Amino acid sequence: MAIQIKTLEQLKVMRRAGLVVAEIHQAIRAAIKPGMTTSALDAVAAACIKRNGATPNFLNYHGFPATICVSVNEEIVHGIPGDRLINDGDLVSIDCGAIIDGWHGDAAFSVGVGNVDAQDQKLMDVCEESMWRGIAAGKLGARLTDISAAIENYIDSQGKYGILQEYGGHGIGTEMHQEPHVLNFGKGGNGPELIVGMALAIEPMITRGTHKTKVLGDDWTVVSQDKSRGAHFEHSFALLPDGKPFVLTAADGGRAKLASLGVVVSDLLS
Secondary structure: OOOOOOOHHHHHHHHHHHHHHHHHHHHHHHHOOOOOEHHHHHHHHHHHHHHOOOEEOOOOHHHOOOOOEEEEOOEEEOOOOOOOEOOOOOEEEEEEEEEEOOEEEEEEEEEEOOOOOHHHHHHHHHHHHHHHHHHHHOOOOOEHHHHHHHHHHHHHHHOOOEEOOOOOEEEOOOOOOEEEEEOOOOOOOOOOEOOOOOEEEEOOEEEOOOOOEEEOOOOOOEEEOOOOOEEEOEEEEEEOOOOOEEEOOOOOOOHHHHHHOOOOOOOOOO
16 A cells, blocks of 8 residues: 655644644643543543544544553553553553544553652653654655664663564554554664655554563453563654654644754644
């Protein structure tokens, strides 16, 4: 399948969807606390989506039964919200998306609740920074696996972490998951050239132990085989007609973080 190339007008709609996702993230960060159920976080997201006149893109996606994915501790991705209580010291990963006028936004983050173990915090920090390194590598004219290599190289420089092999980033647009698949590891210089109009969701997933995973009996929740804790971060970005990137799901378009990595963000969606 060909990679979908977007016009500036289409990316403007994706930005609207991305801002809804950014608002969901902010609302969940403000709400999450020990003693909450994971389904209570799902309700926060559902209310935010409804308030903005958007549609959830996870609900009923291949039968997924909730608005967002909530994964706790050794659960890394695709956790189904329910009656599980969030405890002090838990590491919680939230993945969510929204649709505006047929165009998708998708982003994820991990957060420690209450008193967080220092190594869990480092796990999250490394995962988040690797995502930004990947986005920074996604320059006009680069190759797709330049993103993959930037993510892996940073993670490996920070310690011994398991980088999930079966799951990665993806193209995004009129569907949540499109070509190309974006690995979080590999040698740079391969894959399609990055051109204006591409939109990619960059999402590293790592554990404090092995990269090996299994899917639980609910056919959704992905856990580490060795029960080590995991982290998951994701942002969707696009290459604009001025040749510069813009992070569609970040409130500031990624401006502050990418500036610290020497990358100037486009003003075309500001």
